[in-house]
Amino acid sequence: MKVYMAGKLDNMLSTTLFHAMAELGHTGLILCEPKDKYVSLGYFDNAEELIDLEKCKELGIGVIRRRIGGGAVLLAPGQVFYQLILPKNLVPFKVEDAYRKLSKPVIEAYRRLGLEVEYKPINDLVVKAARRKISGQGAGDIGRNFVFVGNILLKFEPELMAEVLKVPKESFRELLKKSLWENIGWLEREIGTAHEFEEVAHVLFESFSKELPLEGMAQLPEDAFELAQKLKEEMTSEESIREETPRRHPFIKIREGVYVRNVYHDGLEFQLVVADGKIAYLRGFGQLDRMLIGLPYSKEELIPYLNVKGVEAEKFTKLLFDS
Numbered sequence: 001m002k003v004y005m006a007g008k009l010d011n012m013l014s015t016t017l018f019h020a021m022a023e024l025g026h027t028g029l030i031l032c033e034p035k036d037k038y039v040s041l042g043y044f045d046n047a048e049e050l051i052d053l054e055k056c057k058e059l060g061i062g063v064i065r066r067r068i069g070g071g072a073v074l075l076a077p078g079q080v081f082y083q084l085i086l087p088k089n090l091v092p093f094k095v096e097d098a099y100r101k102l103s104k105p106v107i108e109a110y111r112r113l114g115l116e117v118e119y120k121p122i123n124d125l126v127v128k129a130a131r132r133k134i135s136g137q138g139a140g141d142i143g144r145n146f147v148f149v150g151n152i153l154l155k156f157e158p159e160l161m162a163e164v165l166k167v168p169k170e171s172f173r174e175l176l177k178k179s180l181w182e183n184i185g186w187l188e189r190e191i192g193t194a195h196e197f198e199e200v201a202h203v204l205f206e207s208f209s210k211e212l213p214l215e216g217m218a219q220l221p222e223d224a225f226e227l228a229q230k231l232k233e234e235m236t237s238e239e240s241i242r243e244e245t246p247r248r249h250p251f252i253k254i255r256e257g258v259y260v261r262n263v264y265h266d267g268l269e270f271q272l273v274v275a276d277g278k279i280a281y282l283r284g285f286g287q288l289d290r291m292l293i294g295l296p297y298s299k300e301e302l303i304p305y306l307n308v309k310g311v312e313a314e315k316f317t318k319l320l321f322d323s
């Protein structure tokens with residue numbers, strides 16, 4: 001399998017190119033960095049619930065729906081992508097085993113760049129010390145091949161990410177910005193050192209070569225660029241972006257284990273942050289807000305506690321979990 005050092009790509013090629021390569025049956029590793037800024041939806045994401053499509057238009061930020069899993073992400077300069085297109089016999093059958101195996105070279109690459117990170121099932125890599133997410137990954141079958149993609153974040157704009165997410169009111173956007181800032185890391189922030197595409201791509205090439213049978217550099221085939229342009233038209237069409245999917249988004253996922261929610265119900269509004277299974281932030285229930293911080297986000301564990309405190313537990317938990 002070959003390595004394709006694609007460099008900095010515009011016109012959403014940092015997404016459409018690996019789709020085209022996979023559909024055409026070309027295997028290998030693509031390394032690239034987007035020149036443009038755009039939102040990439042996961043295959044199952046419900047854009048109408050999750051993304052402020054009108055705000056994206058105002059900001060000149062495109063939206064595309066990729067054909068593999070993972071969540072919605074903001075792509076921008078300062079993100080170095082690794083995109084593996086592999087024969088299925090090189091990949092473990094279980095999805096989590098595949099993520100774990102293919103994350104190892106990325107963990108090594110981060111270490112060589114000066115940062116210790118670890119795998120957090122199922123999609124993320126997180127900074128060991130700070131517990132901030134520093135890479136989101138996605139995978140799936142395209143054509144006859146298995147595709148695995150992710151990025152090394154050199155830079156990131158949490159404020160812009162918060163702007164493109166759909167919110168019921170601006171106060172919730174502020175909570176999103178805070179949560180993104182607290183839970184997303186990038187290389188320059190974590191180690192104070194700036195890196196360029198060429199250095200990072202070379203480190204990734206060497207790390208993946210230890211895990212996979214990569215044979216050296218090659219030029220991207222012309223037919224892949226031609227197909228990528230056609231795929232862009234399909235993947236950015238109104239029909240594709242606004243496609244109704246079965247996935248609902250009661251929470252906005254910040255990283256694995258951290259979820260943010262804003263609810264209006266019967267005239268009541270509350271905001272909630274759940275971190276690693278516990279209530280990390282709650283606003284909207286008066287004195288209960290502080291009392292519940294640190295407790296498990298679980299009906300079974302909250303109801304006895306609330307009953308002792310003289311709260312209508314059934315009514316409260318219905319709002320917290322079912323609204």
